[in-house]
Amino acid sequence: MRLSSRLPSSHEPNALSAALAARRDSGGAVLDLTVSNPTEAGFPFPAGILAALAAPEVLRYAPGGAGAKAAQEAIAAHHGHGVDPAGVLLTASTSEAYSWLFKAVGDPGDEVLVPSPSYPLFEWLARLEGLVARPVPAFFHEGWRLDLQGLEEACTARTKALVVVNPNNPTGQFLAPEEWAALTDLCARRKLLLIVDEVFADYALEAPADRLRTVLASRSPPCALAVLSGLSKVALLPQVKLAWLILRGQGTASLQEGLEFVADQFLSVSASAQAAAAAALAAAPALRARVLARARTNLAVLDRGLALRPGLQRLPVEGGWSVLLRRPAVDTDEACALRLLETEGVLVHPGHFFDIPSEGFLVLSLLTREPDFAEGTDRLLRAL
Ligand SMILES: Cc1ncc(COP(=O)(O)O)c(C=O)c1O
Structure with missing residues (x-):
């Protein structure tokens, strides 16, 4: 059936999504540094929310x-x-x-x-x-x-x-x-x-x-x-x-x-x-405080790792849940993300997913649980 031109002409997954699905299908472990689903990030939700949903x-x-x-x-x-x-x-x-x-x-x-x-x-x-x-x-x-x-x-x-x-x-x-x-x-x-x-x-x-x-x-x-x-x-x-x-x-x-x-x-x-x-x-301020505390811990861990690697930097994070890592653009960010997934089992987003106009940027989620972020960034910084 011919569909409206408002829809995408193809629904093919991009190369990184395809590689991720293949890795998961074959039982390969993934340290996901792109976690953006807050309900899967290990934050405790107060029972009052459940009660209110069933008022x-x-x-x-x-x-x-x-x-x-x-x-x-x-x-x-x-x-x-x-x-x-x-x-x-x-x-x-x-x-x-x-x-x-x-x-x-x-x-x-x-x-x-x-x-x-x-x-x-x-x-x-x-x-x-x-x-x-x-x-x-x-x-x-x-x-x-x-x-x-x-x-x-x-x-x-x-x-x-x-x-x-x-x-x-x-x-x-x-x-x-x-x-x-x-x-x-x-x-x-x-x-x-x-x-x-x-x-x-x-x-x-x-x-x-x-x-x-x-x-x-x-x-x-x-x-x-x-x-x-x-x-x-x-x-x-x-x-x-x-x-x-x-x-x-x-x-x-x-x-x-x-x-x-x-x-x-x-x-x-x-x-x-x-x-x-x-x-x-009413429950949100306590949850947001946990997110901010986690983001600060993750940034501090990243900064410690970056201090040992002068070729890599992060950009300041004025706000939000993400940090941008800057690396020498020796290959495309997509190729770099594919390589990190394949060789290190670490998932990050290439900057172009968000239309960052030049190569040399990876996007990491600060919502990632602290141990995963520490392990993932350690592997990633070594590999870069
Ligand atoms: C800038 C921005 N606006 C809105 C949303 C999504 O909000 P909603 O779940 O309410 O559609 C996101 C999700 O990541 C976002 O980054």
Whole structure:
């Protein structure tokens, strides 16, 4: 059957996924330094979350609107910064929040500007809505910075929205004040929706003091702003399927109405996810503290290993769950990742998985359990 051109033309696994599957099939051990599933990372979840998922009210169906009031209130309290509970719109995931925003602001063929390097889903999320994602490159010079000139040049008459991830995944940088000023100015001038994904905002590690820990600190931005987050990173519960978006700034009253209309067509957020929101958010600070402690331990172990190997460095991690290792680009990062898997049994992501524009970068997850991270990085650094 001929399928829509919005879908990929091939579903072949990439070479690293194929090699990983083959290794696992043949019983080969894998030290996985790409762990991104927080439910498999050994963190203890409090029993209160389970009880909340099975609360009596989950047997009542109350369709419509932006979401259950108690969930909206818990989310608004989690963010602070004057977030109005009534303006918190619930979705099943951040991906769904993107898709609803793209549906609401774009017509087929319209464009959205997306960060690069970044989370590799944007192109497909846009394409599935009939939109075109235009990457806006960030560059590394004593830290990752947005190419503000490139951003202006990438805008066309069809551009409808601009996406920023704060802090970005996997490069970890938070927005600097001058970037925020330039982004909001651009969006105000061009009447673009500024979408800021803050799923990792609570995971600041080595962020300089002037960075914007959340753009919600800006009470009245000069442009239309949508801030996205969700339980998947905030409370380590991606399987509960609860995310949200918060609107602020110019012209968002009609956007809120439009999004509530979209939400009404899908009614996708389950009663149990909404009922569990408050308990999950109450448990979240202790879980996040464990993640941050693990990330710091893993970074310290990595730094000790790197101190012995002057040819290798890591980049600063302002925030998030990943660290970028820089190595001499004697071969492609994919070839390097394949070799590490084959000879050391260590799995890492090559930088190009996240559209890092040059060779010489491997991406490691700081969520990896400490003993695995120590053993894996030891093998990896020796092999490199
Ligand atoms: C920047 C970013 N946004 C969103 C998500 C996923 O969120 P959700 O599970 O709510 O779709 C991820 C997952 O890694 C991410 O890196």
